Amino acid sequence: MTIIAFLEAQDNKLKKTAFETLTAARGAGSEHKVIGVLLNGTPEQMQEAAEYGLTECVNVTHDILNIFSPAAVASALAQVAESENADLVLLAATIHGKEVGPRLAVRLQAGYIPDAVALAISGSDVSATHPVYAGKARVSLKIETAKKVVSLRPNVFTAKKVDAPASPVARSFAPSLGTGDAKAPVSSVSRNTGKLDVAEAEIIVSGGRGLKGPEHFYLVEELASTLGAAVGASRAVVDAGWRPHSEQVGQTGKTVSPNLYVACGISGAVQHLAGMSSSRYILAVNKDKDAPIFQTADYGLVGDVFEILPKLTKKISETVQH
Amino acid sequence: MNILVGISQVPDTATKIVISADGKSIDTKGVKFILNPYDEFAIEEGLRLREKHGGSVTVVSIGADTAKEILRTGLAMGADKAVLVKGDAVDSFIVADNLSAIAKDISADIVILGRQSIDFDSFQVAPMVAEILGWPSVTFVSSLNVDGSAISAERDIEGGKESVTTSLPCVLSAQKGLNDPRYPKLPDIMKAKSKPIEERASSSAAPRVSVQSMELPAAKGKGKIFGDSDQDIAEVVRLLREEAKVI
Structure with a gap:
């Protein structure tokens, strides 16, 4: 053939x-x-x-x-x-x-x-x-x-x-x-400069409602920056206007399959899982041990995202440097 | 402006999927079927174009008699005509072949679809219809402006947006954010119940793919779930590095 x-x-x-x-x-x-x-x-x-x-x-x-x-x-x-x-x-x-x-x-x-x-x-x-x-x-x-x-x-x-x-x-x-x-040629392209896009990233760190407000997203951004990862978001926080639609992962957002997907404060509604369940590895951080995201996760940390994320970022930064 | 909107009936997103005995499809017993969510944006855009430019909106679906339910939703939202093509929508080429034939029959100026149907998630009918008709297509449209026969549209791409200019006749697929679909009003829902739905036989095109099997994804091994202590965090970082080798 x-x-x-x-x-x-x-x-x-x-x-x-x-x-x-x-x-x-x-x-x-x-x-x-x-x-x-x-x-x-x-x-x-x-x-x-x-x-x-x-x-x-x-x-x-x-x-x-x-x-x-x-x-x-x-x-x-x-x-x-x-x-x-x-x-x-x-x-x-x-x-x-x-x-x-x-x-x-x-x-x-x-x-x-x-x-x-x-x-x-x-x-x-x-x-x-x-x-x-x-x-x-x-x-x-x-x-x-x-x-x-x-x-x-x-x-x-x-x-x-x-x-x-x-x-x-x-x-x-x-x-x-x-x-x-040349039907329907592209006339111009605008790219979100300086930001890695979820559709192409090898690692994605996503935040959900568990972050309680847009002002806390820096915790997700810091972890993402340490990992060289793109920032993603759940539908709930995009609908609430905390994050742009371009970051949304899930059925009405983007379908992604990175090597590592870190879900922070995301419960794992089926619409979200639709967008990320083919990721190679999934790490979930959530305070609710019964959240559906833990059924799909390879690794999980059950606890407060506000306490875990800074520690996780620090630990990863030490490990990756050595 | 003659506007054709293709819509499909899909299981509700929250449905638990059970594979049927033939191992090639899902068991539809007890499954709630809904209008494909992206198709709501397609219908709404069709109605807005008609309100601005005149003409008529025809909604069409390929499926069994049960698909009349979503065609009535389209009529209740404001579509002028509804067509049911009686057939099986599994092979997307056949769906595209039927839609193209109807587009020709009604001398459509524009065909609008949802960006994907959330059952087979194939993203293929819009470009296929365009290619069969020899028309331009713009998929994943998040913003649209039609001025005379000139079209300018924005579409979402990886890491940004693309602007596209083209002209009628054209095929579009609607992305979330294109508009806010209207809710049908009760009197319109009642009226839609008695409106006629034209029925057509499916085209004679032969299927180009066949289903070999359908299965549930392999169950993941049980995840390693820890608490929130410093040791727990250190262990997860170690596993990410040494077991998964992803950091």
Whole structure:
């Protein structure tokens, strides 16, 4: 089988999810051919991807692709997939990936599995597992079409470097794109500067109603800063106006799967668990030992967040430094 | 302006999920079904566009007869027409294929959906409809302005917001914060009960994915829960570093 791994970049740098996608594609086994696809890629990007096992690369070059438009990216990827006779396209289920993947599937008349947390490739069969019902169940889907597209949930497939990176064999591909293909292009982007976003962080420290007021969030921020983590929030405190919606984790906020999720003063309503239960490790700090969050947590500290958080921050700061 | 709003019926968020005997779906016995929460933002935005630009709002759902309940909610909120496509909504491509066909039939100028339905959480129907129709799409829309046929919208991305400009016809998916959905008034709820709901057969598209199995997530081993002493805190930090290796 020929597998295309779409390597998504942002501000000219490959995203971490690109390496995860590449690693997942290589994980299918050496009997499959893996081709990495870059959009207006640079030699630096190819070199970086080579460390994660990129050996063959198609660099899609077109001016229209300098500005993100889901329709143009889907069209370009579909053209590469057809020209390489690819059987499977893998991409990351980032915000952009979630819009490109379904479009690409329609173009290729391919079955599509979104936001996969496990991928199984056997001969020409592709199936993948995807969380449903707010993470309360998992469905395993099999693609029934000849062409296949799967998007992978960020931070679930661990990116692995290879021992001896090779110089990738690269070729350019000029897709046929007109201005009519750049439907709904992005006109401007504003980023929350200086702040790590919950959707991309490896560690998240979140605060909930147990903090009793926005003025106490510095306890969460200090722990986050010690851990190099992003700050998250529960719906209750976002609705109360203590924190911005961009920090909200849960069903009506962001779905995250960091390596470590620290829940401070969060009881763990099912809507919150929907957004963070696929985290690799969960530490809960809460005064109520019966709070549902302790059912999901790997580690727990039962007690007053106002007493525990400063001590925890201090202890971690001492430990990490040594 | 002809506005098409696709809505779906989903289990209430607080539902305890039990897998049915076939191992491929959930047991719906005793499950309370609701209008997908994101679809409320979609309906509200459709109604506001009609109030500003004229035209009509059609709500459509793909599902069994029970989905009439949410279509009546849409009518009670103020939609002009409701369509039930009788079929199974498990394969998102079939849902998208049906919505696209109806969009063509009613000469829709805009199709609005919720950003995801909270049952299968697939985030895929809006971009699929757009691709089938050859239209632009903007997903996760948190702010929208339609001026003539020009559209400017803001969408949430990782770590910020993106502004997007495009034009009608267009497909949008609604994010929380786009608007505050209205509550239907009692007389409108009563009136909606007797409004007609058009029924259609599902398109003949073949499913592109099949469900192999559905299961509950593997139960986590029992967590290591401590008190609040200095020793407890030190032990948790040690475990984070030596056992979990995450700090």
